[in-house]
Amino acid sequence: MAVAIDSDVLVIGGGIAGLSAALSAARTGADVRLVSEAETTLHHASGLLDVLGYPPNADGDGPVVDPFDAIGDLPDSHPYAIVGAGTVRDGLAMIDDVLGETYHGSHTDANALVSTQGGTVKPTARYPASVAAGLASDDRDILLVGFERLTGFDAGVAADHLEAAGIPAETSAATVEFPIVVRDDAKVTRYAHLLDENPTVDGAGSDRRVRAALADAVEPSVEDAKRIGFPAVLGVDHPAAIRTELEDRLGAAVFEIPMGPPSILGGRLEDRLYAALDDAGGQIESGGGPIVGFDAEGGMISAVYMDRSGSQIPYAAEEYVLATGDVAGGGIDSDRDGVTEPIFGCHVPHPDDRYEWFEGEAFGDHAFAEFGVVVDEALRPMSGAGDPEFSNLRAAGAVIGGYDYPAEKSASGVSIATGYAAGRRAAREG
């Protein structure tokens, strides 16, 4: 007879929604366990935390200036409308507290405009401190620096794009050889570790180190630039020290440009959030396998089962939070017959005819983008008839439907707000 691994609150999913739920529950003193099928993919994320970048279904409308203002105009079915602007603020306050001075943006309700790797500008609510000097609204002249062999960031293209976007600063670009060439296709992590360790540069004769040599390579291109942007590889362990040293040597502000996966900024965010959950007493189990089944009695879930190479490992809790993501994350499943939530079979509204699930154009207004479970005001997934599927199951993040996060740039904010709310409610009930 198996005995279930027990906790007050069990959170399923290791992304921002799951972490927010687990953190908020753990911070109220509940005994919390977070399980994720595989290693979290948070280190693939940009590290930016957006709330609402564009209004929903906005054809050609500009970015949202104040996301908190805009929440009032959202349809009732939008997750922000369900939890309310106050909860969005509370959730962000929790994350601000956890991230401390490593993140900026809490001083204002307005969106910041962050320069990204392609030279586009992204409206976002919170951003790493290392990104702060690169905001597009700033009128100090910018030098963007790329590295010869680092693919994924072309300083010239990015500088031209920023210029074309009409930012109020002059931009210039330089591409330099990184002081130590370890291999032609080194990953961002290699650059970051070299800057962390700061070894001497071979063949330089003296005891010149990597950070100093990098500054020397960039120095001739600085000219009138008051701030210098590097691809986000400035250290995993010592980002602040690396930035400060480069700033001192170059006499200009230094910032990082968020990059695609694998992302150093995403990795730093992941490390901080997981460490915070650990500090708050949350138990963390990742990589054990997917949750594949459950027991329920009288409308309440009594246990769930993790599949570990064919064995079914039972986990039990008073309250459960489903934070498994959308179609891309595996939290919503679809096949030719329909769209489902695969663990608990929660109702996911969708047109019967699957040719109505998508539009012809790649960037069209696809119905599938909003597929997800429907929740009540307590974030409990509801059946087609409008009743809670289970009284002790709540949903958080992209598994919830009714919003198109890639289009409106709201993925982190919805995850944080619904995660925070689901975690608190679960802790209160559990």
Next chain:
Amino acid sequence: MSDTQRGDTTTDRAETDADVESDEEGYEPRDVFDSTTEMDLRAGADNCTKVGTCDAECPVAEVNDDFPGPQFQGPEQWRLSQKGEVEIDDSITECSNCLQCDSGCPSGVPFSEMHNTARAKYVLEDQPLSIKKIRNRILANYRTSAWLASKLPRTANFFMNNGAVRWLMEKTMKIPSEREFPEFATQTFREWWAQRGGEAASKERAAKARAQRGEEDVDPADKRVAYFHGCYSNYNTTQVAKAMVRVYESLGYEITVPKQKCSGTPMFANGRVDDARRHAKVNVEHLGNAIEDGYDVICTCSSCSLALRQEYPDLFDLEGIDELAAHTYDAMEYLRIHEDLEAELAGAEAEEFPDVAYHAPCHSRNQGLGRQAVELFEDVEGVTVTDVGDSCSGISGTYGWKSEKYETSMEIGEEMFEHMEETDAEHGMTECPTCSMQMEHGTGYEISHPMQLLETVLT
């Protein structure tokens, strides 16, 4: 949710297609590729979106710049190999089989399966004969050497760490003289087990423990485990195996120790899938018999449990292999889901046990078990178990036992050594026997197994 995770995608798709053919819409999707071949890794290769997390997480690529990395070794090389006449690149032997790429991949690319397949093809078909190749086979078949050494353990211990012998081994076999050979036990675990009365004695002890615990009503059939000790706790660290026996019996479990061979871990890592298959056949048969008799299989070595659970069904098509995977557990994991360990450990003390710096082996993390030891001992008084993070120890079984890999192995381990030294503890703890060797080699600490701490607490 996980149907794209392993090689079974093609069969899923084929079934769906069949359903749809009878559909009113008359849509007839066709399987363009031959999806029925065993070991078809196309689905896995197609899952790769080239985000490069595998390369960024690979501890070998981090320190060895000639190593192309898992993205090449796995999906890219598989695609190349479909053109025929393409030899497997010899860099496949640089992979240490730590499986960090497997855990890190967001798209479920079956790296372990791909690497093992490519490595086996390289070693069995392409690799020219050399001293290193012979040495690798000897290392892969550690069980044979250990069996031999166990006949004269004292002599073996003397010679294996004798300077002149080691100099000769370095010169002839390319076995790094820096490493200390593990000591062979003067009595193997199996000898101890037999002398102690084997299964019959275990039944008695378990019955007595159940009586003491007030579990007279518990059906003995519900408390039966078959122990897969593997080579290392049989020939070398027998204290780990004995600790497991005492812990389980004290909780009322009857133990059986079936006939068994090597799990195959060192063989997979050296491309000797042929040897591994021979050993797997014996293991699947005898452990399978125990499962039929109502036993679950438990392992104390994380690489053994990974082999039985994941690599066996990935690589071999043997009768009962999926049953074995589904009935195999890590020894600690099994207790967590069959006993109220939290209650057993509540208020427990282990004053005499030293504080430890705990390293979760890659192969434990790969099974989702990387944090259970830390969690479990959190509330035990008198001992602090500090997690030293998710770096790889670098030894990866036989990998660090090759002269040409020694430096790489130690460079990978550097992060773990530093983290171990940063903790207040002066002892180490891990589940994996070779991680344990590396931890001791790099820090000089004495290394224990979580079962030994559990033994201190419970018995």
